[in-house]
Amino acid sequence: MAFLQTAPQLAHPWREERVLHAWLDRVLPAGRRAALDADLDALGDYALHAWQRARTITPRTPVLTQWDAWGARVDRIELTPTWQEGAAITAQHAVLAAGHEASEYARLEEFARVYLYHVASEFYTCPLAMTDGAATVLKASDNRELMARALPHFLSRDPATLWLSGQWMTETHGGSDVGNTETVARKSDDGQWRLYGRKWFSSAVVGEAALALARPEGAGAGSGTLALFYVETMDGAHRRPELSIDRLKDKLGTRELPTAEIHLDGLPAWPVGELAHGVRQIAPVLNITRTWNTICAVAHMARAIELARDYAMHRETFARPLIEQPLHAQTLADMQAEFEGAFALGFEVALLLGRVEHGTAAPHEVQLLRLLTPLAKLWTGKLAVRICSEALECFGGQGYIEDTGLPQLLRDAQVYPIWEGATNVLALDALRTLDGSALMALRTACAAWNKGGDPRAAFAIDAALDAAQAHLDADRARLEAGARGIALTLARCAAAALLTRQATWSQERADARPAAALRRFLGHGLTRLADTEPDDTHLLLG
Numbered sequence: 001m002a003f004l005q006t007a008p009q010l011a012h013p014w015r016e017e018r019v020l021h022a023w024l025d026r027v028l029p030a031g032r033r034a035a036l037d038a039d040l041d042a043l044g045d046y047a048l049h050a051w052q053r054a055r056t057i058t059p060r061t062p063v064l065t066q067w068d069a070w071g072a073r074v075d076r077i078e079l080t081p082t083w084q085e086g087a088a089i090t091a092q093h094a095v096l097a098a099g100h101e102a103s104e105y106a107r108l109e110e111f112a113r114v115y116l117y118h119v120a121s122e123f124y125t126c127p128l129a130m131t132d133g134a135a136t137v138l139k140a141s142d143n144r145e146l147m148a149r150a151l152p153h154f155l156s157r158d159p160a161t162l163w164l165s166g167q168w169m170t171e172t173h174g175g176s177d178v179g180n181t182e183t184v185a186r187k188s189d190d191g192q193w194r195l196y197g198r199k200w201f202s203s204a205v206v207g208e209a210a211l212a213l214a215r216p217e218g219a220g221a222g223s224g225t226l227a228l229f230y231v232e233t234m235d236g237a238h239r240r241p242e243l244s245i246d247r248l249k250d251k252l253g254t255r256e257l258p259t260a261e262i263h264l265d266g267l268p269a270w271p272v273g274e275l276a277h278g279v280r281q282i283a284p285v286l287n288i289t290r291t292w293n294t295i296c297a298v299a300h301m302a303r304a305i306e307l308a309r310d311y312a313m314h315r316e317t318f319a320r321p322l323i324e325q326p327l328h329a330q331t332l333a334d335m336q337a338e339f340e341g342a343f344a345l346g347f348e349v350a351l352l353l354g355r356v357e358h359g360t361a362a363p364h365e366v367q368l369l370r371l372l373t374p375l376a377k378l379w380t381g382k383l384a385v386r387i388c389s390e391a392l393e394c395f396g397g398q399g400y401i402e403d404t405g406l407p408q409l410l411r412d413a414q415v416y417p418i419w420e421g422a423t424n425v426l427a428l429d430a431l432r433t434l435d436g437s438a439l440m441a442l443r444t445a446c447a448a449w450n451k452g453g454d455p456r457a458a459f460a461i462d463a464a465l466d467a468a469q470a471h472l473d474a475d476r477a478r479l480e481a482g483a484r485g486i487a488l489t490l491a492r493c494a495a496a497a498l499l500t501r502q503a504t505w506s507q508e509r510a511d512a513r514p515a516a517a518l519r520r521f522l523g524h525g526l527t528r529l530a531d532t533e534p535d536d537t538h539l540l541l542g
């Protein structure tokens with residue numbers, strides 16, 4: 001019999017996990033930490049089961065049936081088995097509901113669950129993210145009627161009553177620039193608002209509700225005149241006839257996720273707040289879903305690295321395991337160090353979100369959260385693609401073979417820099433918040449995180465922050481051209497400071513690994529500032 005290579009084995013994503021364990025041990029009070037264990041263990045079991053199951057069945061994608069045999073419009077979507085399990089897993093383990101408990105740790109505990117569930121969920125986390133955002137928007141509104149109607153469903157711990165919400169924003173002419181939204185809201189004679197238009201990326205069309213941007217009839221152009229509406233998609237067991245699904249998108253990745261193009265032809269709608277400034281009203285959805293994007297990207301990196309590491313332990317080349325080949329080990333360790341930095345930033349954003357929402361954050365932390373949310377999203381989104389690509393290479397040709405499950409990691413990862421705002425849009429969003437006091441808030445936070453840690457880290461972080469600050473003095477065109485470099489630099493500074501804190505805590509417990517991650521992360525450099533010479537830019541594009 002010819003040689004047969006064993007497939008990479010996935011370790012238990014919770015029981016045999018180190019980084020999330022240490023983070024939760026450091027942050028959470030003992031009682032809360034212990035209470036979390038059962039859900040994380042069960043979600044780890046599910047993740048392991050889902051990975052093993054996916055290796056033994058033919059991949060499935062959702063199927064849209066628009067018409068029944070007798071010509072009636074039905075727009076029925078048949079979901080994959082994993083998606084059919086989504087409501088039960090979400091409700092049983094409070095994946096969503098945990099984030100809305102009355103505790104400053106609620107968001108951290110929610111995102112620990114998301115971290116374990118995400119890759120197994122086949123991006124069921126996408127509609128969960130939007131539902132979380134919708135719940136957050138409704139709670140922030142003073143619309144008691146909508147709150148009473150929707151929140152018990154969005155945050156339900158019973159799969160039978162759980163509702164998913166979409167976020168219907170993107171249109172053919174209004175992607176990043178939603179001010180171009182063409183959907184119109186008209187008030188009918190009975191006083192009911194109704195929406196007319198086409199939404200171009202609806203990933204929760206199987207959900208029961210959505211938040212939608214639309215322009216009230218007669219309102220002027222631009223984004224300030226858009227209003228935010230709440231809609232429901234079902235009339236009992238049937239999809240409302242004023243909502244039709246034109247087709248499901250044929251995407252590079254996230255193929256199990258039924259992303260749809262839809263038409264609204266008089267769908268009943270209720271204003272969430274005032275009939276203007278809809279972008280401002282929907283902004284909490286953006287920030288919540290961007291945090292989901294961050295944690296999902298980090299979870300994705302963890303999965304790719306874990307598989308590559310396991311493979312390196314068992315695959316022999318040139319008479320020894322790959323893990324003993326210095327260059328291969330170096331490559332894996334570099335990936336791990338970047339991942340640990342990304343993890344630290346992502347979970348700090350989750351913790352800060354909970355503290356801000358619960359009212360226990362210091363004033364500078366409110367500003368810090370607003371700045372770190374886009375920074376974390378844009379950096380981790382890009383990094384996930386890079387790490388997944390590198391991980392595939394760790395398997396040689398097998399990394400390119402579809403039924404290993406590895407190519408899907410890379411295809412799916414490409415959504416993170418796109419989903420919920422592309423990298424450059426996020427960099428410009430960071431600029432929106434980046435005045436002198438926001439930078440000071442970041443400096444203050446970094447100094448606190450660095451306290452008692454490796455002085456070389458503090459020196460490198462200060463130098464990189466100074467360099468980024470110098471770039472903020474540029475004129476507007478240069479500032480925008482350099483926004484990505486500034487954002488990446490600030491993200492790396494925050495991550496390095498957070499790694500320093502984790503390393504100090506871990507060293508006191510005789511664990512030297514986070515300190516090794518910090519040294520390596522610093523070795524990769526913090527500064528990513530760009531050359532923004534406009535003449536060169538024009539020459540290169542001419």
Ligand code: MFK
Pocket residue numbers: 123126169170175176177178179201203223224254257259277279280283284286287415418419420421422425429
């Ligand atoms: C999982 C798999 C998914 C399958 C594939 C998916 C592929 C992608 C599908 C999608 O389409 S996902 C949705 C992606 N779209 C976005 O994320 C939108 C990206 N664009 C932006 O984020 C723009 O920056 C934005 C739409 C917000 C620009 O809008 P405006 O109205 O032109 O900007 P403006 O005037 O600066 O902001 C309006 C208000 O919102 C301001 O407040 P005020 O009215 O009080 O002045 C801003 O401060 C506020 N604002 C904007 N962004 C904010 C924010 N407030 C808080 N947080 C933010 N992030």
